[in-house]
Amino acid sequence: MMSGWEQWAAGCGFVVMSAGVYVLMKELYRRYSTPLLLPVVTAGVVIMMVLSVFHIPYETYMQGGQWINQMLGPAVVALAYPLYRQRHLLRRYGAAVLGGACAGSLTALVGGMAMAEAAGADTKLIHTILPKSVTTPVAMDLSQQTGGIPSLTAAFVILAGVTGVLAGPYVFQCLRMQHEVGRGVGFGSASHAIGTSKALENGEKEGALSSVAMTVCAVLTALICPLLV
Amino acid sequence: MRKGVRIGLQVGGLYLLFWVGNLLQEIGHLPIPGSIMGLFLLFFLLITGIVPEAWLAGGADWLLKVLPFLFLPSFIGVMNYSSFFIHQGVVLAGVVFVNTLLVMVVSAWVGTRIARRKEDA
Structure with a gap:
C-alpha cells in the first residue's frame, strides 16, 4: 500500500501530467483548428493510452483526478458571471431561452427514453443515459438517484457534449440555423458546459445564452427525470 | 504571482x-x-x-x-468500461449521438422562433 505522502505525490503527478497533455493538445487544436482535435478528447485519449501502457488503474489516476473533478462544482457556480454580465440579454431573450430549453429537456428525456427502449436497452442502462444532456455533476447525481451507473453516465455526458461541439456547427449550417440566440440555446441545451465553452468561442453573447439554457435544462431535468423513471 | x-x-x-x-x-x-x-x-x-x-x-x-x-478525469473513466462499450455501448452511444443532435435542433428552433417574434415586434 502507498503511504499518505506517496499518494499525495502521485496525485500531484497525475494533475501535472493531465495539465501538460491538455496544454499540448490545446496547442495542436489551435494550430490545426479542426473540431476533430477537440482538446478534451485528444488529451483524454492520450492519457488513457499512457495509463493502459503502464498498467495504471483508473482509480490510481483518480487520486489526482478527483482534485480536478472537485473544481467542477465551483465552475458551475462561476457561470453566474456570464449570466450577470449579460443580464440585459435575459430581459430580452428570457422567453426564447426558457422555451428552447424546455423543448430541449423534454426531447432529451422523453425522446431519449423512447430511443433507448427501441434500441433494446435495459432499465438500468436507460436510467444511465437519460440525464446525459445536463452538466456532469447534476447528471451523475440524477443517475445515482434513479438507479443508473453514475460513472458511465459521466461518459455519456461527455459524449453528448462532444457530439454537439463536433456535429453542431455542421447541423446548424445545413439547416441554415445561424441565429445567435438559437445557436446559444441549442449548444447549452444539448451539450451543457462543453457546448457552452464552444458557444463562448463564438462570442460572449452566445456563450451567456448557452449557459442560461444549460442551467435551465439542468434544473428542469432534475425536476422531471425522477418523475419519469 | x-x-x-x-x-x-x-x-x-x-x-x-x-x-x-x-x-x-x-x-x-x-x-x-x-x-x-x-x-x-x-x-x-x-x-x-x-x-x-x-x-x-x-x-x-x-x-x-x-x-x-x-471534464478530463470523468471522461478518462470510460477506460473502465471498454468491454461494455464493445458489447452494448456502441448502440447506446448511437442513441446518445442522434438524440443530442435532435435536442440541439429542437431547442435551437424553438429559441429562434421566440427570439424572432420578439425582434419583429
Whole structure:
C-alpha cells in the first residue's frame, strides 16, 4: 500500500501530467483548428493510452483526478458571471431561452427514453443515459438517484457534449440555423458546459445564452427525470 | 504571482458558495443540485450588489476558461468500461449521438422562433 505522502505525490503527478497533455493538445487544436482535435478528447485519449501502457488503474489516476473533478462544482457556480454580465440579454431573450430549453429537456428525456427502449436497452442502462444532456455533476447525481451507473453516465455526458461541439456547427449550417440566440440555446441545451465553452468561442453573447439554457435544462431535468423513471 | 494568489483566493470563494449551495440543497431537500443552488446564490449576490462584480470575477473567468479541462478525469473513466462499450455501448452511444443532435435542433428552433417574434415586434 502507498503511504499518505506517496499518494499525495502521485496525485500531484497525475494533475501535472493531465495539465501538460491538455496544454499540448490545446496547442495542436489551435494550430490545426479542426473540431476533430477537440482538446478534451485528444488529451483524454492520450492519457488513457499512457495509463493502459503502464498498467495504471483508473482509480490510481483518480487520486489526482478527483482534485480536478472537485473544481467542477465551483465552475458551475462561476457561470453566474456570464449570466450577470449579460443580464440585459435575459430581459430580452428570457422567453426564447426558457422555451428552447424546455423543448430541449423534454426531447432529451422523453425522446431519449423512447430511443433507448427501441434500441433494446435495459432499465438500468436507460436510467444511465437519460440525464446525459445536463452538466456532469447534476447528471451523475440524477443517475445515482434513479438507479443508473453514475460513472458511465459521466461518459455519456461527455459524449453528448462532444457530439454537439463536433456535429453542431455542421447541423446548424445545413439547416441554415445561424441565429445567435438559437445557436446559444441549442449548444447549452444539448451539450451543457462543453457546448457552452464552444458557444463562448463564438462570442460572449452566445456563450451567456448557452449557459442560461444549460442551467435551465439542468434544473428542469432534475425536476422531471425522477418523475419519469 | 500576485495575480495567481488573487485568482486562487477567488476560486476559494466560489468553492465556498458551492459548499453553501450544497448545504442549502441538503437542508431544504431540494431536487436542484448544490452547484446550481450556488449559481443562483451568486447571481443573487451580484444583482443585489452584496458581492461587487470585481470580487470573484478573476477566479470565475479562469474557471470558465479551463472548464473543458475539468471534464478530463470523468471522461478518462470510460477506460473502465471498454468491454461494455464493445458489447452494448456502441448502440447506446448511437442513441446518445442522434438524440443530442435532435435536442440541439429542437431547442435551437424553438429559441429562434421566440427570439424572432420578439425582434419583429
